[in-house]
Amino acid sequence: MHPKNRLDALTDGIFAVGMTILVLDLRIPDDTAVGPDEMSLLRALWALSPKFLPYLLSFYVLGASWLSLIKARxxxxxxxxxxxxxxxxxxxxxxxxxxxxxxxxxxxxxxxxTVIYAANIGVVALTAFLLMSLLPDPVRDAHWLDRRVSLLVLLASCLLTMALSFVIPGQALWALALNLGAGLVVRVYRRFAPAG
Structure with a gap:
């Protein structure tokens, strides 16, 4: 047996470091020529735009995962x-x-x-789902259901992203936006799921 609070402390630290490290790639390369005019700086910043979507998605996934972990009691x-x-x-x-x-x-x-990125997020979702199944004497409240359904939506969107990467590699990442609808899926599930 292991004290859960020690695992929680380790988890908090890893999430804090991981979320902080994400931003380190959002920088203008040192060899970029930025002249004294504002347009050259704006062009250099615009060149970073492909990095913002993965950064925002990753921050969202890590933040949502951490919030879910602290609510799964x-x-x-x-x-x-x-x-x-x-x-x-x-x-x-x-x-x-x-x-x-x-x-x-x-x-x-x-x-x-795209496949490596989506697979990484998908494995995080899958192992989080497994952890919920292994949690001793869990509190199965409304959040419990929300978290499980949200993890399944995340996993499905990762699988879709990987499949789409072979068809439209530059746009496949947008399939992860399906996670914005996870709350709707939970509400529909609650409405039509059998009681008990």
Missing amino acids: SRGEMVGEGYAKWSLVYLLFVTLIPFSTVLMGRFTSHIAA
Whole structure:
């Protein structure tokens, strides 16, 4: 058995560092010629625009994942060996998000970059879903359902992104915008799901 609060502290630290590292790739390269006129600076900033979408998506995914983690509560203070080990696997893939974000930002139109990025986020969603299943004595409130459905929507949008990358590699990333509709999916599910 392991104290859950120690895993939570490690998780908070890794999310804080991961979210901070994301921004490091948003910089104008040193070899970029920026003259004294404002237009050259604006052109250099505009050249960074392909990196902003992966940055914003990654920040959103990490932020939403962290918020979901702190809301998924357990009545117990200890977790089993399986939960602890899968937590480390989960955190391994969280720490890879800055790498896959940089890769996506630099090689937006490449299939491999899109697949690696979407797969990274998808594995984070999948392991988070598994962790919810391993959480000892969870509080199964409304947030519990919201989180599980949101993780499934995230996983589905990652699979769609990977499939679309072979057809429209430069635009496939927009499939991740489906996550903005996760709340609607939850409301529809609640309305039509059997009670109990």
